[in-house]
Amino acid sequence: xxxxxxxxxxxxxxxxxxxxxxxxxxxxxxxxxxxxxxxxxxxxxxxxxxxxxxxxxxxxxxxxxxxxxxxxxxxxxxxxxxxxxxxxxxxxxxxxxxxxxxxxxxxxxxxxxxxxxxxxxxxxxxxxxxxxxxxxxxxxxxxxxxxxxxxxxxxxxxxxxxxxxxxxxxxxxxxxxxxxxxxxxxxxxxxxxxxxxxxxxxxxxxxxxxxxxxxxxxxxxxxxxxxxxxxxxxxxxxxxxxxxxxxxxxxxxxxxxxxxxxxxxxxxxxxxxxxxxxxxxxxxxxxxxxxxxxxxxxxxxxxxxxxxxxxxxxxxxxxxxxxxxxxxxxxxxxxxxxxxxxxxxxxxxxxxxxxxxxxxxxxxxxxxxxxxxxxxxxxxxxxxxxxxxxxxxxxxxxxxxxxxxxxxxxxxxxxxxxxxxxxxxxxxxxxxxxxxxx
Numbered sequence: 490x491x492x493x494x495x496x497x498x499x500x501x502x503x504x505x506x507x508x509x510x511x512x513x514x515x516x517x518x519x520x521x522x523x524x525x526x527x528x529x530x531x532x533x534x535x536x537x538x539x540x541x542x543x544x545x546x547x548x549x550x551x552x553x554x555x556x557x558x559x560x561x562x563x564x565x566x567x568x569x570x571x572x573x574x575x576x577x578x579x580x581x582x583x584x585x586x587x588x589x590x591x592x593x594x595x596x597x598x599x600x601x602x603x604x605x606x607x608x609x610x611x612x613x614x615x616x617x618x619x620x621x622x623x624x625x626x627x628x629x630x631x632x633x634x635x636x637x638x639x640x641x642x643x644x645x646x647x648x649x650x651x652x653x654x655x656x657x658x659x660x661x662x663x664x665x666x667x668x669x670x671x672x673x674x675x676x677x678x679x680x681x682x683x684x685x686x687x688x689x690x691x692x693x694x695x696x697x698x699x700x701x702x703x704x705x706x707x708x709x710x711x712x713x714x715x716x717x718x719x720x721x722x723x724x725x726x727x728x729x730x731x732x733x734x735x736x737x738x739x740x741x742x743x744x745x746x747x748x749x750x751x752x753x754x755x756x757x758x759x760x761x762x763x764x765x766x767x768x769x770x771x772x773x774x775x776x777x778x779x780x781x782x783x784x785x786x787x788x789x790x791x792x793x794x795x796x797x798x799x800x801x802x803x804x805x806x807x808x809x810x811x812x813x814x815x816x817x818x819x820x821x822x823x824x825x826x827x828x829x830x831x832x833x834x835x836x837x838x839x840x841x842x843x844x845x846x847x848x849x850x851x852x853x854x855x856x857x858x859x860x861x862x863x864x865x866x867x868x869x870x871x872x873x874x875x876x877x878x879x880x881x882x883x884x885x886x887x888x889x890x891x892x893x894x895x896x897x898x899x900x901x902x903x904x905x906x907x908x909x910x911x912x913x914x915x916x917x918x919x920x921x922x923x924x925x926x927x
Contacts, residue, residue: 492532499525502557509564514707516863516889520556523893524549530781536774538785539830545788548852552840555853559860563868590922592667598917599660599674606654606681609647613688616644627688635690639824643689651694654681655906656913658698659880662705667713671734679738694902697887702735704886705879712874782830783893786837789828796826796845803842804855806899825895839888842896859888876914876922880907 499521506517531538617627617634627634637643657678665675679698686695790796802809802821813820825842827835843851863885870878884907891897898904914921 492529495525495528495532498553502553506560509560510867512711514711515867516860516886517556517560519886519889520553520892523890524553527780527783527893530777531784535777536781537831538782539789541784541788542792545784545791548787548791548840549784551853552856555857556860559857559862560864562857562861563864567868590663590667591920592664594917594920595660595664596674598913599657599664600677601657602653603657603661603674603677603681606651606657606678607684608681609650609653610681610684610688613644613646613651613685616646617688620644631690638689638691649905651681651685652902652905652909654678654685655698655701655902656909658682658701659705659883659906659910662702663709663879665702666706666709675735676738679735693900697891697897697900697902699735699738700887700890701883704883704890708870708879708883708886712870712879778832778834782832782834783836783838785830786828786834787841789830790837790841791844793828798845801846803899804846804896807901807904810901836894838894839892839896842899859885863889876918877911880910880914 502521503513503518506515506521507513509515509517531541614624614627618624621627621630655678661674661678665671682695682698686692798821799809799818803825806821806823809818809821810823812818825835825837827833828837840852843855847855863882866878866882866885870882884903887903888897
């Protein structure tokens, strides 16, 4: 029953969001697809998960309504001002908002920062090789390295330089969307990100990079498709191949990290069907558990009575970490508490972070405000297609994309790359872009 109902609601939501935004690629469709996928994976019960409480289902439904209400608020608000152009007029208007981007400079910036990120990743690998004796020794000790990272121990690296890869990725995504094909500029930032992920035996940074690329690619192609020479920018076979290639690269690298970590997959309550695929590299009990357990964790979190961190300690974790270095606030745990569902795991969707930080009001108010802000920024991007608006909208889309896992703003990588990109665009604004006047 839940499978049918969830699928029906998601389908209706996607169709309605298309009629609202006139684009399939919008934050409501992203939210609907991602949450529906995870709920369906939970419901097929290839692992006998703990049941989800009625309270949790009610919270999820009302959060979904809050997301919709936030978007509708902006549309209704705009309709109250006849001077504001309609959604259809904005998307069809080619006289304003066109950008003359200096693509050779974009390419140079992408290469420069991608190389910096690659240097950071290589330096990290050199430190690991010095500690464990060889590359083979690093692979053998990968599970130990992973556990040390979780406990806060790590080899000496160049602090924060790895963020450069994500700066390079932002600009390479724009260039790839324009060229509609994969090039060395596309691959270069991913090399640093994947090598860094292998060094830390972590997949979160790779997953974030994959989402960042896809989101920027589609948003910038929407920009290109709006202008006079539509035949030049129509989505082509080459563009589709580019997206598929990045998906293969992303899935392949995430699978490689899983194999390097070398954990023994002995999942309690796993069905016979799931055990039959335990040796497959891409689909395995670990992958299934990773993409189906989050709703169960959220339910366990509420059953346990929640948590009581300082206000905003999860949502604004990087800020708390900076303040704790000066003893202004207590140091917070980097990784959230785990729950048994029937294996220990800690990803409980962004609703867990909102409730822990702001109570029950935060469960509905924060998603509402988030959706309202994204919708407002969506209009800003399509009425004034600046790199600032592309940057802000794409990073807000990343929050929605990660919502089924956790509030991504708790990751320093998200906020550091956002601030760095804002500064770079501000400094190079006059060289990167100029408005074309009709």
